[in-house]
Amino acid sequence: MSTSAEQCFHTDEPCASSVSHISDALYVLGGKWKLALIFAISESPKRFGELQKILEGIGPKMLAKDLKELELNEFIVRKVYEGTPPRIVYEATPYSASLARVLFELKDWGMKHRETIRASMRRHQ
Numbered sequence: 001m002s003t004s005a006e007q008c009f010h011t012d013e014p015c016a017s018s019v020s021h022i023s024d025a026l027y028v029l030g031g032k033w034k035l036a037l038i039f040a041i042s043e044s045p046k047r048f049g050e051l052q053k054i055l056e057g058i059g060p061k062m063l064a065k066d067l068k069e070l071e072l073n074e075f076i077v078r079k080v081y082e083g084t085p086p087r088i089v090y091e092a093t094p095y096s097a098s099l100a101r102v103l104f105e106l107k108d109w110g111m112k113h114r115e116t117i118r119a120s121m122r123r124h125q
Contacts, residue, residue: 028073029099033058033066038075038096039103045079045091075099 029035033055040046040054051063058066067090070076075096081087 031066033062034070035099035103035106037063037066037070038092038099039107041076041090042092042096042100042103045089047087047089051090 029038036055037051040051046054048060048063048067051067052058052060055063067076067078071078074093076090077093079089079091081089
């Protein structure tokens, strides 16, 4: 483990308190889709159907549930524009920007992990 990584994990804060903070974050952001939703909406405002296309495999009930929870936790806002039918767009809030570093680190780690697994599979063939 590098010195900077050790500094991140080994602080003066008691371990139990750190675990509690991580649990709090996972309670709000946990699940398969929430971080990906925030990332997608942060790129630009999206409609429900656009989000379903981007997040292949998410069902409409799960998408609606996660969008509602993200709205309650002030990561996104739901804007309704007049018309027939009304147009509903989901936009990132300034608060969602507080996750930018986390999201980009996860994206980079996911990319590296995928390459690690692919290399491992090639070695074992």
